[in-house]
Amino acid sequence: MRIGIPRALYFYSYLPFWHTFWTKLGHKVIVSPLTNKGILDHGVKEASTDLCVPVKVLHGHIAYLAAKDKVDAIFLPRMVNVGTKATFCPKFLGLPEMVSSAFCQLPPLIVPRGDLGNPWRLFDLCHKLQRQWAPEGSVWLAYRAARSAQNRFQREIEQGRLPMDCLHNYTEDVPNHDRRAIIPSGGALRVAVLGYPYAVYDSFLNGNSLKKLHKMGVSVYTADMVPLGEQKRYRRHKDLFWHYSNVVLQAGQVLLDSTLKIDGVINISNFACGPDAMVGKLLEFECKKRAKPMITLTLDEQTGEGGINTRIEAFVDMLARRKDGAHNLSLHGQFSTGFQTVVCRTRPRGDCPTASQQAHS
Amino acid sequence: MFAELGHEVIVPPPPSKHTLDLVTKYAPEFACIPFKILLGTYLEALALGADTIVSTGGIGPCRAGYYGELHRRILEDLGYNIRLFIIEPPLKRPGDFFRTIMSLVSNGFTWLRFPVILQRVWAKLNAIDRVERASHSIRPYEVVKGETSRVYESCLQELDKACSLQEIRDAERDALARLASIEQDRSRRPLKIGLIGEIYVVLEPFANHNVQILLEEMGALADRSIYLAEWSRGNAVVAGEKDVKRAARPFLSELVGGHGVNSIGQTVLYAQQGFDGVIQLAPFACIPEIVAKSILPRVSRELNIPVLTLFLDEQTGEGGIRTRVEAFVDLLIQRRNRREGQVVWSGI
Numbered sequence: 001m002r003i004g005i006p007r008a009l010y011f012y013s014y015l016p017f018w019h020t021f022w023t024k025l026g027h028k029v030i031v032s033p034l035t036n037k038g039i040l041d042h043g044v045k046e047a048s049t050d051l052c053v054p055v056k057v058l059h060g061h062i063a064y065l066a067a068k069d070k071v072d073a074i075f076l077p078r079m080v081n082v083g084t085k086a087t088f089c090p091k092f093l094g095l096p097e098m099v100s101s102a103f104c105q106l107p108p109l110i111v112p113r114g115d116l117g118n119p120w121r122l123f124d125l126c127h128k129l130q131r132q133w134a135p136e137g138s139v140w141l142a143y144r145a146a147r148s149a150q151n152r153f154q155r156e157i158e159q160g161r162l163p164m165d166c167l168h169n170y171t172e173d174v175p176n177h178d179r180r181a182i183i184p185s186g187g188a189l190r191v192a193v194l195g196y197p198y199a200v201y202d203s204f205l206n207g208n209s210l211k212k213l214h215k216m217g218v219s220v221y222t223a224d225m226v227p228l229g230e231q232k233r234y235r236r237h238k239d240l241f242w243h244y245s246n247v248v249l250q251a252g253q254v255l256l257d258s259t260l261k262i263d264g265v266i267n268i269s270n271f272a273c274g275p276d277a278m279v280g281k282l283l284e285f286e287c288k289k290r291a292k293p294m295i296t297l298t299l300d301e302q303t304g305e306g307g308i309n310t311r312i313e314a315f316v317d318m319l320a321r322r323k324d325g326a327h328n329l330s331l332h333g334q335f336s337t338g339f340q341t342v343v344c345r346t347r348p349r350g351d352c353p354t355a356s357q358q359a360h361s
Numbered sequence: 362m363f364a365e366l367g368h369e370v371i372v373p374p375p376p377s378k379h380t381l382d383l384v385t386k387y388a389p390e391f392a393c394i395p396f397k398i399l400l401g402t403y404l405e406a407l408a409l410g411a412d413t414i415v416s417t418g419g420i421g422p423c424r425a426g427y428y429g430e431l432h433r434r435i436l437e438d439l440g441y442n443i444r445l446f447i448i449e450p451p452l453k454r455p456g457d458f459f460r461t462i463m464s465l466v467s468n469g470f471t472w473l474r475f476p477v478i479l480q481r482v483w484a485k486l487n488a489i490d491r492v493e494r495a496s497h498s499i500r501p502y503e504v505v506k507g508e509t510s511r512v513y514e515s516c517l518q519e520l521d522k523a524c525s526l527q528e529i530r531d532a533e534r535d536a537l538a539r540l541a542s543i544e545q546d547r548s549r550r551p552l553k554i555g556l557i558g559e560i561y562v563v564l565e566p567f568a569n570h571n572v573q574i575l576l577e578e579m580g581a582l583a584d585r586s587i588y589l590a591e592w593s594r595g596n597a598v599v600a601g602e603k604d605v606k607r608a609a610r611p612f613l614s615e616l617v618g619g620h621g622v623n624s625i626g627q628t629v630l631y632a633q634q635g636f637d638g639v640i641q642l643a644p645f646a647c648i649p650e651i652v653a654k655s656i657l658p659r660v661s662r663e664l665n666i667p668v669l670t671l672f673l674d675e676q677t678g679e680g681g682i683r684t685r686v687e688a689f690v691d692l693l694i695q696r697r698n699r700r701e702g703q704v705v706w707s708g709i
């Protein structure tokens with residue numbers, strides 16, 4: 001059987017696991033390509049207008065897989081929990097239903113419920129999937145291989161490589177032979193790029209900002225490079241409810257307090273994302289407390305590389321000047337408070353409230 | 362309630378445009394409108410000299426549960442030195458609930474009075490709810506436009522003055538009688554429209570631009586799925602609402618927080634009860650309602666009930682809402698006429 005996996009949302013974190021798992025069970029896995037204009041446009045067309053961009057992008061990837069008889073089934077687990085008490089964003093919880101309401105014709109969806117409080121649950125889930133979809137396969141072998149693939153992936157990321165550079169074993173991407181990590185040693189500027197994996201690593205969506213930073217000689221740190229164990233130290237009295245949001249916040253604080261001497265924070269958020277409104281504000285407070293400049297880039301479906309690049313350049317310039325000893329510089333002019341929120345979009349917000357009518361008579 | 366606990370209570374003015382102007386500066390752009398209105402209300406109360414704020418915290422998985430925390434940090438950041446008490450619903454964490462109340466209780470107050478006060482607050486809430494319901498069932502039939510609203514306003518003032526249980530009961534009886542005596546045209550056949558969505562914007566007329574009254578003055582019978590007392594009962598004290606969740610199951614089996622599942626379930630129930638249409642009210646960028654909205658087309662298709670979704674934020678104008686609602690009502694009337702194969706007088 002050919003199983004399709006959309007390269008969107010949580011697959012930026014868990015693709016190695018599920019790819020290996022299905023392959024070991026003898027299925028052919030087809031991963032949708034990196035997000036491109038066609039996929040994005042498709043997603044925008046199919047998805048409900050008020051959704052956040054990443055979920056629209058997911059719709060685009062689903063549309064890609066569903067077209068032209070590419071796959072026999074699409075794998076889209078309902079991710080609920082991965083053992084951190086927090087659940088995923090409600091949009092993840094309602095994902096299968098949203099997707100199936102949006103399309104009239106889809107290959108069958110495989111939608112197990114990923115309530116993975118402990119490793120046993122994960123094994124259990126795998127077992128169920130194996131019984132249903134590959135009765136002759138061996139769940140144990142597949143599970144073990146999948147785990148080790150995932151661990152390897154995690155390690156590579158913690159060493160400072162970017163997920164998109166480690167995924168070519170699982171996808172049809174052109175392998176990147178440049179094995180260098182994105183964190184060069186030396187006295188370069190260090191910037192923490194904080195945001196959800198599916199926004200930070202989707203280079204189409206964010207106008208390739210990571211590579212851009214890299215080219216400018218900036219060392220980039222992302223939330224996923226911080227091991228989960230360290231993040232836990234920053235749990236707060238009342239944690240947020242969403243897994244990825246907590247990761248961003250906690251890892252952000254780890255990075256800010258670490259010996260790395262982070263120079264500034266780029267917060268990548270998404271247009272119309274609910275949790276981000278909270279995360280952004282809290283991050284801002286954390287940065288303020290430590291007197292670190294932060295800039296917020298809000299992505300939407302019309303984000304252009306140009307707009308983002310200018311912002312990033314200006315921000316990095318400011319950091320460089322600040323580092324050169326001209327500390328007081330940051331107290332004047334454009335970055336008067338050291339905080340800046342930039343919404344990179346061209347669509348006017350004026351057309352709210354968005355209303356739509358569905359009537360069938 | 363807190364006045365009776367021995368504090369001077371500053372009741373902030375009802376939310377207004379000014380409230381929102383205050384907030385837009387400090388709140389994150391995509392925070393939901395309830396968050397912004399609450400923050401604005403706090404700021405107004407602080408300007409009036411309040412030093413302690415009591416508010417309710419929700420439980421997840423939605424942003425409302427985190428409001429208090431973030432509000433406090435924003436206010437602190439603005440340099441206010443205040444005590445912000447967040448009351449969690451008593452069933453979930455009884456300990457916390459009573460500790461918060463305890464720390465608020467000033468000297469010279471006897472615990473014995475506590476149940477009495479609760480009872481009174483409760484009775485008033487319920488009375489207001491009933492009077493309000495009555496007004497909604499009468500308004501679509503009123504002969505003189507706007508009369509119901511006028512009578513209702515003055516009834517509310519009476520109710521507000523009532524203190525003892527007896528007075529509350531009398532005021533309620535009075536109010537109901539006055540409402541019933543409004544001149545009505547019972548030959549109308551109003552459309553039946555259900556209002557669903559996120560609790561705050563459904564309940565707060567300021568946030569939804571009085572959509573319910575707007576509808577009723579157009580001659581439609583609007584049924585609001587949520588009332589204040591009912592909600593406090595359903596969500597804050599006993600966990601209920603099983604039917605709604607069951608109705609939603611075929612379309613959405615996972616709880617998505619907020620009122621997402623309820624919105625779906627109530628649409629299903631309205632469809633089963635033969636309503637002509639449903640209007641979903643949601644704060645802009647509200648996560649659960651967006652999930653619901655993306656699924657509603659399917660419900661609408663399969664159960665043959667039209668749905669209009671209105672997303673509300675501080676930039677929403679009353680005019681915009683009015684045009685959309687009017688268009689929707691027109692569409693429902695046409696639909697009904699077509700179904701009945703004849704042109705009937707529609708009440709607009």
Ligand code: SF4
Nearest residue numbers: 052089091270273274
């Ligand atoms: S966390 Fe934000 S961006 Fe992610 S799915 Fe939820 S609303 Fe969308």
Ligand code: SF4
Nearest residue numbers: 393423425619647648
């Ligand atoms: S349900 Fe909607 S309005 Fe309420 S907290 Fe959640 S996102 Fe905000």
